[in-house]
Structure formats: structure tokens, C-alpha cells
Amino acid sequence: MVKKINTVLMDVGPLISIDGVVIHNDAGSGSPERYVNWLAGRNKDLGIAHYYITKDCIARVIDTNLIGYHTGRWPSNQRYIGYEVCQSMSASDADFLANEDMTLMQAAEDLLFYGLPINGNTVRLHHEFVSTSCPHRSMALHGNSTESVKQYFIDRIKYFASLGTTVDEMLAKQGQQPVDVAKTQQEEEGEEIMLMVRSKSGKQGYVGLVNGSAFGIGYIETVSTFMKAGAKEVTLPDDDFNRLIESQKIDEKTLVSINEISKKIS
Structure with missing residues (x-):
């Protein structure tokens, strides 16, 4: 079972509509637990997503029906749920892919909960709204184009949605971790x-x-x-x-x- 943290660090009002999900990379190396503590004392105007996720922990810091400050644009902040894939600057490729998969499972759960289709209109990338390299690590791993990364995310989310309606159901049906997180021989030797x-x-x-x-x-x-x-x-x-x-x-x-x-x- 993945660890779950549910808290509310910001409430500036409800989303005017729930149009989809936005996937981010955190440009950091912190765990979700660390982000919860850090964000609690940080000026929220500097940015805060709804979720901070690794393969081991899902931290929701804003309720999904509330506004987050994660896209860099007010209209999209009012309409999209934000997900930070954590440790994009420190995790190995295998561990980052596992963090990413857990994030996409949570996105699948939320899209199903709100009755939204899984397509290019509902699955978005941060750089579609503002000029940013985010999600930089996902870009490097999945073709380095908006289209290729979005299609990868859409395909993964559809797969996870076929396994169940919640993250726990998806993990149980899959019967294993989101991806093989076994270290390469070089990593085992301390690379x-x-x-x-x-x-x-x-x-x-x-x-x-x-x-x-x-x-x-x-x-x-x-x-x-x-x-x-x-x-x-x-x-x-x-x-x-x-x-x-x-x-x-x-x-x-x-x-x-x-x-x-x-x-x-x-």
C-alpha cells in the first residue's frame, strides 16, 4: 500500500470547472513528506499544486475541487488539478518512472471520479500554459515533444483506469509496483x-x-x-x-x- 497524506494547505475558493489534469516535474529532490512541511510555511503565491507524489507516497495538499497555483495562468488555475512528480532532479530513471506512474494512477483516479474522458484536452503539460521546461524529466524520457509525452501519459492513464477506479485497486490488480524499480547493476554498485x-x-x-x-x-x-x-x-x-x-x-x-x-x- 502506498502511503497517503491528505491535508489542506491552501483554500482560495473552488474551481469554476474541472477540465482536466496538469502534470508537472518538481525540479527538486524532495519527498512528498518534505514538500508538505516546506509548503506549509511558504508563500503560496509562489506556486503550489494539489499533489506531490513518489512511488511510495501520495500527498494531497489542496482538495481537488479547490484552486491551486500551478499553471502560471489564472484561467487554467481555476480549471485544472495539478500533480507534481517528485525527485525529478535526483531519482534514477527507474525510480522516476515509478514516481511518474504513481502520479498517473492518481490522475486516472481523479479523472474517473469526475467523469472526465482521458484525452489530449483533459491531460495537459505545464508548458502548454506558460514558457517553462516543465515537465523536463518526463520530456527527456518520452520523446522530448509535447505530443509524444502527452500520448505516453494518456496511454498510461487509460491503462491504469482499466485496472480499477482507485489507486489501491490499480495497484492490487497490477499485483506489483507501477514499474520495475530494480536498480541497474551500476546503481547497485553505487553509481x-x-x-x-x-x-x-x-x-x-x-x-x-x-x-x-x-x-x-x-x-x-x-x-x-x-x-x-x-x-x-x-x-x-x-x-x-x-x-x-x-x-x-x-x-x-x-x-x-x-x-x-x-x-x-x-
């Missing part, structure tokens, strides 16, 4: 997941992520060293980059170092 992340504008320097731990990078040579060691480079829109920094709770000293080195890297 590190390394990312070099920077903002699109280049106003800030690189932030390194190794197995979910963030750190500032003071020299471009360090970036080159990590890239040669197999790190992947990720460029995020400034808003998403700032959200990554917030979600990591990087200390102020590190943030200062990131800002100070931007000229060296630009």
Missing part, C-alpha cells in the same frame, strides 16, 4: 547520479546535484571535471532554477557563491 544545472539566462552560475545533494560550483573547471565524469547538463528557465534552489534549501553562503561566480561562467 552516482550527477547533474550540472544552470539558469537559462546565465545570471547565476552552475549548481551541482549529486544523488540529490546540491552545492554551488566556484570554477568552470569543476563543471568540466564533472561533465567528463558523466554528469548531465540541464538548463532550466530562471523561475524553475530559482524553485530548484528553494526546494534544496541551499544555505545563504552557497547562494552568495553561486551569484559571485556567474561572471566566470557566462
Whole structure:
């Protein structure tokens, strides 16, 4: 059984209609439990979805009939339920796909509950509403186009909906985890997941992520060293980059170092 957390961290009124679901990637490495605690004290105007999900936990922080601040546009915030697939900057591909599948199961449950069809009008991506790389990890894994990712999500949601009307029924019918989360041989031997992340504008320097731990990078040579060691480079829109920094709770000293080195890297 997947762990479930149901709480209400924001209530600014009901949705004027429920038109569908929007899938996000969190640009972070936190667990749903961590997001619940973090969001509780955060300014909700900065963004908050209805759900934060991994393969192990589904946290609903806004009731699905209430408005969330997740699309970047008021009209769509009033009409869509938002889902954050967590740990998009730290999970292995296998674990991220499992997190993604659990998210799509919950989306399937909600679409069935509200009597909505499962199609391109009801299953949406964050970047369909505003200019953002979100859902960046899902894009990289499923064809890197809006059409391919949406079709993948639609097909998965339809499959899960064929198994039952609730997440618990879907998991029971499937008889196993959403995807095979067995580690690859390299991961079992301790392979590190390394990312070099920077903002699109280049106003800030690189932030390194190794197995979910963030750190500032003071020299471009360090970036080159990590890239040669197999790190992947990720460029995020400034808003998403700032959200990554917030979600990591990087200390102020590190943030200062990131800002100070931007000229060296630009």
C-alpha cells in the first residue's frame, strides 16, 4: 500500500470547472513528506499544486475541487488539478518512472471520479500554459515533444483506469509496483547520479546535484571535471532554477557563491 497524506494547505475558493489534469516535474529532490512541511510555511503565491507524489507516497495538499497555483495562468488555475512528480532532479530513471506512474494512477483516479474522458484536452503539460521546461524529466524520457509525452501519459492513464477506479485497486490488480524499480547493476554498485544545472539566462552560475545533494560550483573547471565524469547538463528557465534552489534549501553562503561566480561562467 502506498502511503497517503491528505491535508489542506491552501483554500482560495473552488474551481469554476474541472477540465482536466496538469502534470508537472518538481525540479527538486524532495519527498512528498518534505514538500508538505516546506509548503506549509511558504508563500503560496509562489506556486503550489494539489499533489506531490513518489512511488511510495501520495500527498494531497489542496482538495481537488479547490484552486491551486500551478499553471502560471489564472484561467487554467481555476480549471485544472495539478500533480507534481517528485525527485525529478535526483531519482534514477527507474525510480522516476515509478514516481511518474504513481502520479498517473492518481490522475486516472481523479479523472474517473469526475467523469472526465482521458484525452489530449483533459491531460495537459505545464508548458502548454506558460514558457517553462516543465515537465523536463518526463520530456527527456518520452520523446522530448509535447505530443509524444502527452500520448505516453494518456496511454498510461487509460491503462491504469482499466485496472480499477482507485489507486489501491490499480495497484492490487497490477499485483506489483507501477514499474520495475530494480536498480541497474551500476546503481547497485553505487553509481552516482550527477547533474550540472544552470539558469537559462546565465545570471547565476552552475549548481551541482549529486544523488540529490546540491552545492554551488566556484570554477568552470569543476563543471568540466564533472561533465567528463558523466554528469548531465540541464538548463532550466530562471523561475524553475530559482524553485530548484528553494526546494534544496541551499544555505545563504552557497547562494552568495553561486551569484559571485556567474561572471566566470557566462
